[in-house]
Amino acid sequence: MQEEVLRRIRTLEWAPGNQIPNETDLAREFGCARATVNRALQSLAEAGLLERRRRAGTRVAALPVRHAKLRIPILRQEIEANGQAYGYRLLECETTPASERAEQLFGKAKLLHVLALHFANDEPYVHEDRWINIDAIPTATEVDFSKISANEWLVTNAPISTGEIAFEADAADHTEASIFGCKLGAALFRAERTTWHDGAPVTFVRQTFLPGHRLVMRI
Amino acid sequence: MQEEVLRRIRTLEWAPGNQIPNETDLAREFGCARATVNRALQSLAEAGLLERRRRAGTRVAALPVRHAKLRIPILRQEIEANGQAYGYRLLECETTPASERAEQLFGKAKLLHVLALHFANDEPYVHEDRWINIDAIPTATEVDFSKISANEWLVTNAPISTGEIAFEADAADHTEASIFGCKLGAALFRAERTTWHDGAPVTFVRQTFLPGHRLVMRI
DNA sequence: GAGTGGTCTAGACCACTGT
DNA sequence: CAGTGGTCTAGACCACTCC
Numbered sequence: 001m002q003e004e005v006l007r008r009i010r011t012l013e014w015a016p017g018n019q020i021p022n023e024t025d026l027a028r029e030f031g032c033a034r035a036t037v038n039r040a041l042q043s044l045a046e047a048g049l050l051e052r053r054r055r056a057g058t059r060v061a062a063l064p065v066r067h068a069k070l071r072i073p074i075l076r077q078e079i080e081a082n083g084q085a086y087g088y089r090l091l092e093c094e095t096t097p098a099s100e101r102a103e104q105l106f107g108k109a110k111l112l113h114v115l116a117l118h119f120a121n122d123e124p125y126v127h128e129d130r131w132i133n134i135d136a137i138p139t140a141t142e143v144d145f146s147k148i149s150a151n152e153w154l155v156t157n158a159p160i161s162t163g164e165i166a167f168e169a170d171a172a173d174h175t176e177a178s179i180f181g182c183k184l185g186a187a188l189f190r191a192e193r194t195t196w197h198d199g200a201p202v203t204f205v206r207q208t209f210l211p212g213h214r215l216v217m218r219i
Numbered sequence: 220m221q222e223e224v225l226r227r228i229r230t231l232e233w234a235p236g237n238q239i240p241n242e243t244d245l246a247r248e249f250g251c252a253r254a255t256v257n258r259a260l261q262s263l264a265e266a267g268l269l270e271r272r273r274r275a276g277t278r279v280a281a282l283p284v285r286h287a288k289l290r291i292p293i294l295r296q297e298i299e300a301n302g303q304a305y306g307y308r309l310l311e312c313e314t315t316p317a318s319e320r321a322e323q324l325f326g327k328a329k330l331l332h333v334l335a336l337h338f339a340n341d342e343p344y345v346h347e348d349r350w351i352n353i354d355a356i357p358t359a360t361e362v363d364f365s366k367i368s369a370n371e372w373l374v375t376n377a378p379i380s381t382g383e384i385a386f387e388a389d390a391a392d393h394t395e396a397s398i399f400g401c402k403l404g405a406a407l408f409r410a411e412r413t414t415w416h417d418g419a420p421v422t423f424v425r426q427t428f429l430p431g432h433r434l435v436m437r438i
Numbered sequence: 439g440a441g442t443g444g445t446c447t448a449g450a451c452c453a454c455t456g457t
Numbered sequence: 458c459a460g461t462g463g464t465c466t467a468g469a470c471c472a473c474t475c476c
Contacts, residue, residue: 010378010416022461033447038462048290055455055461063293063374068384070287070436071267077282155282159229163438165287168431169388169408187406189388195438197229212387217289219382219414241442252466257443274442274474444472453463 001030002040009049009060017062020050068217072165072193074152075207079120087119090146095134102131105194105201110134112141114150117179123210124179130205137202150203158202163195167215170208182211189213220249221259228268228279236281239269287436291384291412293371294426298339306338309365314353321350324413324420329353331360333369336398342429343398349424356421369422377421382414386434389427401430408432 005026008014020026023041027034041058044050048065052058079086092115098106102113112132118125130150132140137158145153171185180188189209195202224245227233239245242260246253260277263269267284271277298305311334317325321332331351337344349369351359356377364372373379390404399407408428414421 010380012376012378016375024461033449035448035464036446038464039445042463052462053455054453054463055457055459057461063296063371065293065296066291066382068289068291070289072285072287072438074282074284077284152282156235157231159231161229163285165436165438167386167408167434169406171406185404185406187388187390187404189386193438214385214387216383216385219291219384219412243442252468254445254467255465257445258464261444271443272474273444273472274440274476276442440474440476442473442475445470447469448467450466451464454461455459456461457459 001032001036002043004030005040005044006049009044014060016060016064019057019059022057066219068219070165070215070217074155075118075126075149076152079118079125082120084120085122087122088149089117089119091115091117093145095141098131102204105204106131106133109136109201114145116145116149118149118151125210127176127179127208128205129208130203132203133201136197136200150205154203158195159197161197163193165191165193167191172211176208180210186211189215191215220251220255221262223249224259224263225268228263233279235279235283238276238278241276285438287438289384289434289436293374294337294345294368295371298337298344301339303339304341306341307368308336308338310334310336312364314360317350321423324423325350325352328355328420333364335364335368337368337370344429346395346398346427347424348427349422351422352420355416355419369424373422377414378416379414379421380416382412384410384412386410391430395427399429405430408434410434 014020023034023037026037030037041050041052045052048067049061050058051061076086092113094113095110096113098111102111112134114130114132116128118128128151132150134141139157143153168190169187170190172180172182172188174184176188177184177186188211191207194204233239240248242253242256245256249256260269260271264271267286268280269277270280295305311332313332314329315332317330321330331353333349333351335347337347347370351369353360358376362372387409388406389409391399391401391407393403395407396403396405407430410426413423
């Protein structure tokens, strides 16, 4: 049923921009209940292939905005899924005044600053620079982040509601060059993630990956 | 209903790894039909917050793999959505033997090679290097890609079933340095997309963004 | 084998919105 | 205001899988 609809879209039998029959008619044609048609079409709409509006009906998306789903695993899982041995080392962990960047986000909140390295087969894989809002998660000060990565601890101990993740390319600074053994200014892949709970920022982390890292998604 | 479940997960009232009541019980508790509970829980499972298995029941994900949805818009839409004027220029378009990289993917297929620039407010925004499998889309040879970008033409004229997109940071080569007015070796953000239809590769495109570009997603 | 989620049906009412 | 999708109910049967 959903596959037949997909086929008609893909073969351009139902061309981009065109309206398709309404749910009741499709239900009759396929000999199934309207609820079944509804689920199938909603799923395709969510995937960006259809555009649905009440009264206006359902159309094949003219410029289908494809959606890719990005799995954001814990780094340990990502590394172990690649068949490599995971390692972790805490570099620095202190309550400290916010950097300029962190202050923009957190304001005057009390912050914990955590620097750490994640290893794959004993090679540096990610350099992590994290700020944690102590006002939002007071128990964070009692954790020994040399034993468990902030990455994993937060996942199970911080109630998180929304977040944003951004990716960019940037030049390696002195620290990163020495960590990854690359040249100063080499192109590195960065991910910056911010999470909020109840409108308050909980943590901001900048993860810098080893040179040559690729982020891959299926469409 | 879904919100109440979400609340219990977020406040750790239902802690990671713990089993939650089954659908029938929840339906009774919330005074709604089981189908309603089912939809709510399935939606949360899709978001990575719950893990569901028949007979074993539903658990709060121990290490919730968060999913971010990446919208992959047509470049024109992306640029215009930023309130900038979209521009496009074809640099080169010819049927040509595959590059080493392209040959890996397409084998001996007949290929069209398209080089183009996308502009935002007359500034170079993306450099696009694309290979199109003519055997898969014969009509591509009849299109004037100086008038419409391959990006937009393919979306409405190529039946696409699956795809993969990868992001990486890379050093600017001579061409890119002169296009974007940056230094040789500067860090640039690249996206490489491959699409297939019926198991055959349709197109491979490498898009290189202007220095400082960020890809942002909500979680 | 029994209990769980997965999926369907048939029907109902509602919310929105284009005409 | 009429037609569309959005969502719910109550019930049924099935598929899987853990015990």
